Amino acid sequence: MSSPASLRPVEPEPAPAPIAERAAAPATPRLPTAGDLTWRAWAREDVPALATLLRTVQEADGRDWFTSADEIAESFDAPVFDASADTLVGTDADGMLRAYAQVERFPTDGATRLRVSVSGGVHPTHRGRGIGTELLDWATGRARHALAALGGDPRLDVLPARISAHIEDSAPAERRELLRAGGFEPVRYYANLLRDLSVPVSAVGLEPPLRLLPWSEALDDATRLARNDAFRDHWGSQPRTPESWRAYRSSFAPEWSFVVVDESVRYQGSEQEQPGDATVAPGTPYVVGLHLAARYEHDWESQGYTAGYTDLLGVRRDYRGRRIAVALLTHAMRVFADAGMQQAELDVDTDNPTGATGLYARLGFTKSDGSTLFTIEL
CATH class of the missing domain: 3.40.630.30 (Gcn5-related N-acetyltransferase (GNAT))
Structure with missing residues (x-):
């Protein structure tokens, strides 16, 4: 015989908060101040220098495969991309590129989850100055802004959302520690x-x-x-x-x-x-x-x-x-x-x-x- 508890009506799941509320975007993503670098958005003419910077960063992180200039260049033609809002590069007093970040947004047509990914790195000569922590903070803030901006659409407003960052097993342990300190948790593993x-x-x-x-x-x-x-x-x-x-x-x-x-x-x-x-x-x-x-x-x-x-x-x-x-x-x-x-x-x-x-x-x-x-x- 069924117990009285089993006869109670099942309470519907509460509707999720609107994405603008869940995203909890800061008023303005904070630009890094560490390392005495000057910050600006990427420009197409930066592609060769960006490719050099990314290779230097990736080599320092233990990788033997690298992001090519062609792959960076095609980012500018991606379906959802705004270099002025989604990218950042830090230059030193000589104009050399020393740190970078990119926020990649994804199309929402037919989506069942809202997604934004973040990536970035710091030249090995400029590590240990707090730049990476502030750069991740900026990228995460921009990702939250991008998600919050999707609010108002009844379909998108209730979808779950994800901010992601991918890291190679060869990367230094401090890269993982940085992500954890920034609120990220490991959820999936690839071989x-x-x-x-x-x-x-x-x-x-x-x-x-x-x-x-x-x-x-x-x-x-x-x-x-x-x-x-x-x-x-x-x-x-x-x-x-x-x-x-x-x-x-x-x-x-x-x-x-x-x-x-x-x-x-x-x-x-x-x-x-x-x-x-x-x-x-x-x-x-x-x-x-x-x-x-x-x-x-x-x-x-x-x-x-x-x-x-x-x-x-x-x-x-x-x-x-x-x-x-x-x-x-x-x-x-x-x-x-x-x-x-x-x-x-x-x-x-x-x-x-x-x-x-x-x-x-x-x-x-x-x-x-x-x-x-x-x-x-x-």
Whole structure:
């Protein structure tokens, strides 16, 4: 017999406070005062000097791969970017760049969580002066401002929000301590994996009506929709808009990128997947799996090997269990090897829900290093 307590009506969850309240943005993000530096926003003409600064900072933090000038330059053309508000660089008396910060905002179309990420660093000659602490304080304040500014939209106002910072395992311990002191906590762990391509890779076939095709511009939006479906159950993933999908492609390697289509299906338009998103023309082949690759040639000398990098590997949820991911990855690995690459490389969430870590282990991938995502949840 049910107890009286079990018969009580369930109280509804209280509505979250508006994002402007949860963000608790300071009146004005405080500019750093430590280190006798002069602070200003980034400008496009700073790109070469910024690339030099970031490499120096990243080398000091133990990294052997670096942010290229092209990757910095394409930030200025990102869908949601305002250099005057989202960036900061500190110069010394000689005009040399000695510290930097960037706040990256993300599109909100179709989002289920509001997101902003922060990054930054201090030249090794200027460390130990309190600059990093004040720089993180500025970036976090700007991130809170950006989130608070989304208030007023009834849909966005009630969404959970996250401020994130990514840190490599090779970074000095004080970087983690700095984030913790700034209110960030570690929530997710990632592994960078390598696979020696001198060891042969067996091909894996697909049964009709599935067919592996080279990536093409004609299939790009269909590939984006497949990615959005494939990653819906991945932690922290949000849908890509057409604009965000095409951003940050300076290292994209189309010759190493492939899709799998179901030849028995054709798009009748894409509204059924994301209302209002009709970017895929009727009759387009139905993409069910994708492997998008990158070529980070500027890192090969410092890393000591050449590599084909798997940037995205995904399969629509209704098509899992049909060896699509392994067919895509093994095909790409063979193409990498034919191109003279020594290693296949990728990064994976250690708690990936699709069993990807097991797949990679079976294919001979081993961990080379890792990273941690720190967040402030709002």
